[in-house]
Every structure is written in C-alpha cells, then in structure tokens.
Amino acid sequence: MKAMWFRPRLLRQLLTRSALRKLLVLLLVWTIVEAQLVYRRVARAQLEYEAQDTTLQKNPTRVFIASLHWNNEAILRSHWNKGVLDLVKTLGPENVFVSVYESGSWDDSKGALRELDRDLGKAGVARRIVLDNETHEDLLKSKPGETGWIRVRNREIARDSAPRRIPYLSRLRNLSLEPLRELAENGTRFDHVLFLGDVIFKVPDVIGLLNTNDGHYAAACSLDFSKPPRFYDTFAMRDAKGHEHATQTWPYFRSSESRNALLNGLPVPVSSCWNGIVAMPTSAFTGIKGLNFRGINDTLAESHLEGSECCLIHADNPASRTRGVFLNPNVRVGYNEKAYEAVHQPGSWISLPQVYFGLWKNRIARRFTTPWFKELSVSRRVRRWEQEEEGREEPGQFCLISEMQIIVHNGWKHL
Numbered sequence: 001m002k003a004m005w006f007r008p009r010l011l012r013q014l015l016t017r018s019a020l021r022k023l024l025v026l027l028l029v030w031t032i033v034e035a036q037l038v039y040r041r042v043a044r045a046q047l048e049y050e051a052q053d054t055t056l057q058k059n060p061t062r063v064f065i066a067s068l069h070w071n072n073e074a075i076l077r078s079h080w081n082k083g084v085l086d087l088v089k090t091l092g093p094e095n096v097f098v099s100v101y102e103s104g105s106w107d108d109s110k111g112a113l114r115e116l117d118r119d120l121g122k123a124g125v126a127r128r129i130v131l132d133n134e135t136h137e138d139l140l141k142s143k144p145g146e147t148g149w150i151r152v153r154n155r156e157i158a159r160d161s162a163p164r165r166i167p168y169l170s171r172l173r174n175l176s177l178e179p180l181r182e183l184a185e186n187g188t189r190f191d192h193v194l195f196l197g198d199v200i201f202k203v204p205d206v207i208g209l210l211n212t213n214d215g216h217y218a219a220a221c222s223l224d225f226s227k228p229p230r231f232y233d234t235f236a237m238r239d240a241k242g243h244e245h246a247t248q249t250w251p252y253f254r255s256s257e258s259r260n261a262l263l264n265g266l267p268v269p270v271s272s273c274w275n276g277i278v279a280m281p282t283s284a285f286t287g288i289k290g291l292n293f294r295g296i297n298d299t300l301a302e303s304h305l306e307g308s309e310c311c312l313i314h315a316d317n318p319a320s321r322t323r324g325v326f327l328n329p330n331v332r333v334g335y336n337e338k339a340y341e342a343v344h345q346p347g348s349w350i351s352l353p354q355v356y357f358g359l360w361k362n363r364i365a366r367r368f369t370t371p372w373f374k375e376l377s378v379s380r381r382v383r384r385w386e387q388e389e390e391g392r393e394e395p396g397q398f399c400l401i402s403e404m405q406i407i408v409h410n411g412w413k414h415l
C-alpha cells in the first residue's frame with residue numbers, strides 16, 4: 001500500500017484536491033507570517049540594543065584582559081592592538097590589566113605585541129606581555145610530560161606519544177591568568193576577566209558583553225564568525241540542554257529554551273559557549289576554589305574523546321548552575337573584516353530570507369537528525385572509563401566529542 005504514495009499521478013490527484021491545497025497554502029502563509037514576526041522582533045531587539053546608552057552597569061568596572069596569541073600578526077596589526085587600546089581608554093587605564101601570552105609564532109606576532117606593550121606603557125596600563133620562544137617543534141622534541149601526552153600508534157605522525165592540544169592550550173590559558181592570582185594575593189582586585197580571542201571587536205561590543213543580562217552571569221560570550229552566516233566555534237558551544245548546535249546558521253540551537261531566547265533577541269541561556277570574546281566574574285578564578293583550565297584525563301582521552309578547555313571550564317564552574325552562562329546575540333565578532341561587516345548590517349543583522357529559511361532548516365534538522373547516537377557513544381565510553389577505577393568522574397561529559405587532537409610542528413591535527 002505504501003508504494004502508492006509515490007505514484008506521481010496519485011500525488012497529482014491528491015494535490016488538486018482543494019482541501020489539501022488549502023492546507024498547504026495555509027501552511028505556507030503561516031510560515032511567511034511567522035518569519036515576518038520573528039524578523040521584526042530580532043530587528044527591534046537590535047534597535048533597542050543599539051539605542052542603549054553604552055555606559056557600564058557598574059562604573060568603574062575593573063577588567064583583567066587575558067589573551068593567547070599564535071601567528072596572529074596580521075589581525076594584531078590591523079585591528080586587535082587598536083581594539084585593546086580603545087577599550088583601555090574607555091574603561092580607564094587604571095582599571096585594566098592586560099595579560100597576553102604568545103608562544104612560538106613564526107610570523108612577527110612578537111613584534112606586533114611589542115608595539116602593543118609600548119603603547120600600553122605610554123597609556124599607563126598595568127600589563128604582562130609574555131613572548132615565549134618555545135615553538136611546537138621544541139615541545140615535540142621535549143621529553144613527554146607526566147600528563148597531557150597521548151600514545152600514538154602511527155609512526156608517521158609522531159614518535160610514540162604526542163602532546164594533546166587541549167592540555168597544551170589549558171596550560172597557556174592558566175599561565176595567562178597567573179598575574180590575576182598574584183594580584184589578588186597582593187590585594188588588587190578586578191570585577192571581570194575578559195578573554196579576547198584573535199578577533200575583530202569594537203569597544204561597544206565589549207561594553208555590551210559586560211552588560212549582558214544586566215551583569216548577572218557566570219559567563220557571557222559573543223557570537224563569532226569567520227565565514228558568515230555560519231558561526232565559528234562549534235567545539236565549545238552547547239545549548240541549554242547540553243546538545244551541540246542543530247544548524248550552524250541562525251537560529252543554531254536544538255533546545256527550545258535557547259532557541260526561543262534567540263528568537264526574542266534576548267541573552268541566550270546555554271550550557272557552554274566561547275565564541276570570540278568572553279566575560280566571567282574574576283571570583284571564578286581566585287581564592288582556594290579558583291578554577292583552572294584543563295583537559296579531560298589522558299586515560300579518558302585514550303578512548304578517542306576530547307572536549308574543549310573552554311567548555312570544561314563552564315562544566316567545572318559551580319556558578320554556571322546558579323548564575324547561568326549566556327550567549328549574547330547582540331555582540332558579534334569576526335575573524336576578518338568581511339565577516340565582521342557582514343554581521344553588522346544596519347537595521348537587522350539577519351535578513352528576512354535568512355530568518356525564513358533558517359527557521360525551516362533548523363526545524364527540519366531537529367525533526368530528522370538526533371544527537372542521541374553521538375551522545376550515547378560518548379556516555380558509554382565515559383561510563384566504561386569511570387567503572388575501570390574507583391573515584392573517576394568527568395563532570396564535563398556534555399563537552400565531549402569523538403575526536404583526538406594532537407599538537408604537530410605546524411599547528412594541530414586530528415587523529
């Protein structure tokens with residue numbers, strides 16, 4: 001019987017039936033109206049956001065800027081350094097500390113950062129700019145560390161073992177936070193840590209980010225774009241239910257809680273995000289219970305799992321559950337000029353067709369794909385690992401995906 005449905009003649013007959021045709025027309029009209037309504041809501045939210053006065057909720061706000069750089073000379077010279085200097089001027093040089101950790105670049109990132117150092121000095125800004133000469137090559141040649149290395153079976157890729165990318169990045173991120181901890185012990189306090197990625201951002205972006213949800217958050221992050229309309233950092237973003245994105249284009253999310261907030265132009269509750277620039281209260285990192293960036297245990301990574309240090313930090317942060325992690329869709333940054341411009345169109349940053357087709361694409365993706373198999377395969381591996389030894393536990397299971405990432409001489413790669 002089922003095959004009958006595929007007979008074209010029958011289908012044509014069905015379609016000419018007026019009831020069905022009316023239903024289809026109704027559906028079409030409804031989705032067009034819906035797209036219009038959502039489009040207007042998003043445009044209104046953007047308008048209200050842009051009309052807000054761009055002063056900080058709390059004035060002065062003391063900000064500790066933390067940033068890692070590797071081969072970023074171009075963007076440092078074209079936008080980033082100037083972005084930081086403009087920001088410092090706005091916040092007040094006495095309210096900012098700039099911590100930069102660069103290592104092993106083979107372009108002139110070091111030169112670009114020396115210029116920043118000099119300009120920050122002139123502006124009277126406290127800072128620690130570390131230009132580390134250890135390259136990936138040096139790391140690969142060094143004696144394998146006690147932790148953060150993984151066995152590699154393919155001799156063409158590495159000797160016996162290779163450094164894992166995530167523990168490596170965690171170490172650098174931790175180093176970039178060291179001055180914060182030292183200063184806290186010395187009695188110098190800040191309100192927020194602002195993590196700046198290698199992106200184009202402007203002062204209002206940062207002010208908007210700091211003011212997210214009226215300043216109440218465990219973490220607030222922007223949306224990042226390299227090739228819009230797709231967002232960039234899929235590795236660290238998880239919706240309110242801990243799922244990966246349903247679509248890489250707007251409206252992204254599978255969970256209705258996250259999606260509905262986005263459709264209303266509100267700060268989006270998520271389990272994790274790290275898309276370009278991120279603000280967190282410093283209290284997360286200082287004191288005896290201060291958080292560190294980390295990777296998952298090497299023994300768990302052996303089962304071909306990996307999770308971003310930028311997702312695990314939210315999983316480890318108790319404040320994520322009480323104050324919430326929010327993605328602020330009004331704050332959009334870009335990895336290049338073209339991307340930044342594309343998501344800063346006046347009026348509405350997304351077009352009506354993008355809303356219409358985006359809603360459909362997301363709806364279809366949610367109906368016809370499920371994260372269930374992927375997530376089950378991850379949770380099975382975590383459970384097996386936990387059962388192997390007493391006391392094992394991984395609170396950041398929602399961050400994990402089936403990948404293995406190692407450092408190689410010219411960057412990193414998947415195994």
Ligand SMILES: *[C@@H]1O[C@H](CO)[C@@H](O)[C@H](O)[C@H]1NC(C)=O
Nearest residue numbers: 104131132133134135137138
């Ligand atoms: C890196 O810096 C250290 C200390 O400043 C120095 O001893 C070492 O020779 C440098 N290595 C290279 C490859 O420049």
Ligand SMILES: *[C@@H]1O[C@H](CO)[C@@H](O)[C@H](O)[C@H]1NC(C)=O
Nearest residue numbers: 167170171174292293294295
């Ligand atoms: C992160 O930083 C802390 C404190 O500096 C350190 O004890 C820890 O080993 C670091 N973690 C990694 C993965 O490097």
Ligand SMILES: *[C@@H]1O[C@H](CO)[C@@H](O)[C@H](O)[C@H]1NC(C)=O
Nearest residue numbers: 178179180181182183185186
């Ligand atoms: C904190 O104080 C100690 C002792 O006065 C000093 O050596 C250290 O440089 C200070 N740390 C920072 C980050 O200023």
Ligand SMILES: *[C@@H]1O[C@H](CO)[C@@H](O)[C@H](O)[C@H]1NC(C)=O
Nearest residue numbers: 147297298299300389391392
């Ligand atoms: C990783 O797990 C092993 C085995 O359970 C344990 O001995 C080790 O301390 C763990 N490493 C870290 C960094 O937690």
